[in-house]
Amino acid sequence: MDDGDDVYMRSWTGTIIGPHNSVHEGRIYQLKLFCDKDYPEKPPTVRFHSRVNMTCVNHETGVVDPKKFGILANWQREYTMEDILTQLKKEMGAAHNRKLVQPPEGTFF
Numbered sequence: 639m640d641d642g643d644d645v646y647m648r649s650w651t652g653t654i655i656g657p658h659n660s661v662h663e664g665r666i667y668q669l670k671l672f673c674d675k676d677y678p679e680k681p682p683t684v685r686f687h688s689r690v691n692m693t694c695v696n697h698e699t700g701v702v703d704p705k706k707f708g709i710l711a712n713w714q715r716e717y718t719m720e721d722i723l724t725q726l727k728k729e730m731g732a733a734h735n736r737k738l739v740q741p742p743e744g745t746f747f
Contacts, residue, residue, distance in 0.1 A: 649672050656727075660730055665743055668687040669685065671683070671685075684701070685699065689740075
């Protein structure tokens with residue numbers, strides 16, 4: 639949880655360690671996940687805090703575009719925060735993201 643006083647448990651912090659055999663290997667990425675009042679019927683908003691270059695991430699804001707990221711585009715209420723993080727890590731290792739030039743490590747949106 640992002641805020642211990644958040645009684646609705648809406649704001650979360652996530653961490654992804656970059657997958658092997660990719661430009662992300664060994665990097666640690668921080669993300670923010672925010673669940674609005676319609677969660678779990680609608681997916682949370684996901685935003686990278688750490689700078690990353692991926693096809694589903696807005697290069698200026700770090701927001702994951704639900705239309706370009708399958709689990710958010712096809713959201714089901716059974717999905718969890720862990721599912722989102724796991725799928726983002728898989729997306730990092732996908733052919734279209736695995737070799738993209740990345741911003742300097744330790745930079746943030």
